[in-house]
Amino acid sequence: MPISRVTKLYSVQDAKIAPLTTDPTGSTPTYGALIDVPGIQTMEISGDIEVKTLRGDNVKLDSNSSISNIQVAVTHAKLSLDVLAAILGGDVTDSGTTPAQKSVWDLTADTATLPPFKLEGVTPPNGVDIVGGDLHWVLHKLTLSAFPDLGFAQEDYRIVSFTADASPLLSNGKWISAVINETAAAIA
Template identity: 75%
Template structure:
C-alpha cells in the first residue's frame, strides 16, 4: 500500500544550509558541507503568482497564472558565523589561545558575494501523521533577498532571521521539494 500523501506538520527540529558549489547546465548540482542553522525557530515558504487577464468584447475572456517567485523566511535563536558566510559571503578568522580565543566574521566589499545555497528543514520524528515519520522541505537554490536581521535587544534575546529567493537549478530544474518520510531521516 502506498504512503498517504497528506499530513499535519508540527514543529521544526533542524535546518541546514549547504553552499551550492556547481550547477552545470547538463549534469548534477554539487553542494558543500551542510551547516547547522542553530536554534531554528521558523521556516516559512511563500510564493508570488503573476496573473494576466485577457479582456475583450467588454468581458473577461481568459486568465493565465504563472509562479514568479518562491521565497523563504527563516528565524533562528542563535547567530552562526558560518551561516553568515554561507548566505552573505565574507570570511571567519579564528585566533588566539585559551583564555583569549576569538572567532571573527568580516564582510568586506570584495567578499560580500551573496552566494547561492540550499536550505533544508525537517520536523521532529512524529511531527507528522506517520508515527516515526517526518516532513522535509528543500529549497535547492537560494540567494539572500535582504540583509539578515542581526543585533541586540534590551533585556531580551535577539532572534536572528533572513529571507531568500529561490531559483530553479540550471542542471535539474528543481526548485522546491517536499518529502514525507515514513521513517524519520536526518538532513544530509
C-alpha cells in the same frame, strides 16, 4: 502500497544550509558541507503568482498564471558566523590561544558575494501523521532577498532571521521539494 501523501505538519526540529558550488545545465548540482542553522524556530515558505488576463469585446477572455517567486523566511535563536558566511559571503577566521581565542566574521566589499545556497528543514519524528516519520522541506537554490536581522535587543534575547528568494536549479529545474519519510531521517 505507497505511504499517504497527506499529513499534518508539527514543529521544526532542525535546519541546515549548504553552499551551492556548481549547477551545471543538464547535470547534477553539487553542494558544500552542511552548516547547522542553530536554534531553528520557524521556516515559513511563501510565493507569488503573476496573473495575466486577456480582455477583449469588453469581457475577460482568458487568463494565465505563473509562479514568479518562492520565498522563505527563517528565524533562529543563535547567531552562527558560518551561516553568515554561507548566505552573505565574507570570511570567518579563528585566532589566538586560550584564554584569548576569537572567531571573527568579516564582510568586505570584495567578499559580499550573496552566494546561492540550499536550505533544508525537518519536523521532529512523529511531526507528521506517520508514526515515526517526518517531513523535509528542501529549497534547492536560494539567494538572500534582504539583509539578515542582526544586532542586539535590550534586556532580551536577539532572534536572528533572514529571508531568501528561490530560483530553479539549472541542472534539473527544481525550486522546492517536500519529502515525507515513513521513517524519520536526518538532514543529509
